[in-house]
Amino acid sequence: MAASGTTQSLTGAVYDLVIVGAGIVGLAHAWHAVKAGLRVHIVERDGFAVGASIRNFGHIGTTAQSGRALEFALAAREDWLQVAQAAGTPVTQAGTVVIARTVAELAVLEEFREERGDQAVLLTADETAQLLGFDAPGAVGGAHLALDLRVDPPHAIPALASYLQTLGVTFSYATNVGSIQEGILQTSRGPMRAAAIVIAVGHDLDRLFPQLAARWQIDRCRLRMLEIDTPRGIRIGPAILTGLGLLRYDGLAAQPSAAAVRSDFERLRPQLLEQQVNLMFTQRPDGRLIVGDTHHLSATETPFEDEASDELLLEETRHLFGVDSVTVRRRWRGVYAAGRSDVFVQEQPIPGVWVATVASGIGMTTAFGFAANTISQLISTPLQQPIDAARLPSRP
Ligand SMILES: Cc1cc2nc3c(=O)[nH]c(=O)nc-3n(C[C@H](O)[C@H](O)[C@H](O)COP(=O)(O)OP(=O)(O)OC[C@H]3O[C@@H](n4cnc5c(N)ncnc54)[C@H](O)[C@@H]3O)c2cc1C
Structure with a gap:
């Protein structure tokens, strides 16, 4: 200076x-x-x-980034480990488990593993269940992104x-x-x-x-988030991503089979794409589970929340955990800047x-x-x- x-x-x-x-x-x-x-x-x-x-998941999702975001994320990961320790705030080093429930989703993970080597470890359905502590109905495999961190x-x-x-x-x-x-x-x-x-x-x-x-073509991106009692009281170490995450994070979305994942959703669950759902979960230190999220873009946010968005997230959550009901403890809206350029x-x-x-x-x-x-x-x-x-x- x-x-x-x-x-x-x-x-x-x-x-x-x-x-x-x-x-x-x-x-x-x-x-x-x-x-x-x-x-x-x-x-x-x-x-x-x-x-x-x-208002976010506290997911330090290093691995699935690409380009400049990956460079910043790799540097930021080291900073988080250092700063969080000095600040006395816990960092969970359990990585992320991506659950694959279709052949196309598994193919994206295989392609990503091919590109990134050890940063992504492919899992069988049994290994996925073991790392998560529960069996996700219909899981055909998964991947463990061990570098990823989590904070509260x-x-x-x-x-x-x-x-x-x-x-x-x-x-x-x-x-x-x-x-x-x-x-x-x-x-x-x-x-x-x-x-x-x-x-x-x-x-x-x-x-x-x-x-x-x-x-810079910046809009507001409005998201719905919920906090629930974790089904069956299980403790979940890693953050959890699902097939929809394969369409959202640049490193995964760039894989050739991502197009097949998208067309499966278009055919079978178009409402998830309409609400731009990225079904993901992180567990808080008190055992509750953060569930999210939907994405709606606009320059000015509408103040109105559509109950159908929450119900869609809850329906997908019940399905993933194989339970008939979940108990919601808190709901909130998050907003972040979303740039098109x-x-x-x-x-x-x-x-x-x-x-x-x-x-x-x-x-x-x-x-x-x-x-x-x-x-x-x-x-x-x-x-x-x-x-x-x-x-x-x-x-x-
Ligand atoms: C629901 C949700 C989930 C997310 N999940 C993740 C995730 O898991 N992992 C991840 O990497 N990212 C996630 N994100 C994105 C991440 O949270 C944001 O990218 C990040 O928090 C942006 O940080 P920020 O400091 O720019 O914004 P903010 O945290 O919004 O901070 C901006 C601050 O500026 C203050 N401010 C604004 N205007 C003024 C003014 N005129 N004068 C004084 N102060 C002002 C505001 O009060 C605010 O405190 C998520 C975002 C949301 C909303």
Whole structure:
């Protein structure tokens, strides 16, 4: 960072970098910035982070990524192991089991194994049942993606924020950022100054930079999630993916037999494709099972939830576990940024102001790797203009 980089906020504190948003993308940027020696402050509009980062499965699904996402995910995996241990939040290293229930699904896993070698271990139906602790009716085999990790988001995100505080990162919660100019943030508690700014506001990027969000073709993706008592009280180590996941994760969806998986669903269960279901499960530390999810894209979310979506997820869950009923304990909606032009939205719309958005449902998996990339660019880019105190707006 340029020598002119360190400036003062109006409260007198000294920051090199202010990050907007305390979700996983903001926290990951803060961690890499602190490691690079920057003094970091995070501004979050809510009393604590309640966005996508605490509403997800906590699935660090490294293996099924491809391209740049895989590069970021592999780096992020190492970061998660290190940071989570330091922050005192558990990471489960049991991988993911993908259950195959058709010949086409098994073929995708075989093709993936061919490409990735030991990262994917093929399983017989018996081995699949053994790893999961239950027999999924109709399973013909599966694969174990051993690299994948799992965290518990409602615990992990606050734990990471607390850990960052021990490293000197400071936070302004319940503080909304309304607009940003070079070196200046207008917040609901008055203006704030920073040498560099990272915008990590997830799907609300259009509120601050509407044209940029439009150029990157970012929509909101709305998802339904449920938490149930795990059928028969079983403990399940790995995360569970099913055939629908073979159509969703780039590394799997690129395999030749994915087309046959899609046409099987089109023929037999078209409603799952209509609701864009990715039937998957992770078990929380208290034994409950997170079940999800449906996907609906739009610029503005409808407030209305369709009961048919939940019933579809529950029907598929009962079928997979071979039970007649399940007990639902909680339901919620999640929203993430979904980009049609690229997953990793990273640009400097104003000198010294960096936008960093993971525009797909893989932010828990990739944010740390992505953040390392932004911070390394940020610290090697000199600020074009030093902060000019005369341009500071007065406190409202
Ligand atoms: C239901 C669901 C399941 C998912 N499952 C997985 C999974 O298992 N694995 C995986 O890798 N990914 C998963 N994802 C995706 C992942 O959760 C997201 O990619 C990731 O959490 C995005 O992080 P973020 O920090 O950008 O967004 P958020 O967590 O939404 O954080 C953005 C923060 O910015 C704050 N903010 C916004 N505007 C302002 C403002 N103007 N001023 C101040 N603060 C502001 C918000 O309050 C919020 O706290 C899932 C997402 C959902 C919704």
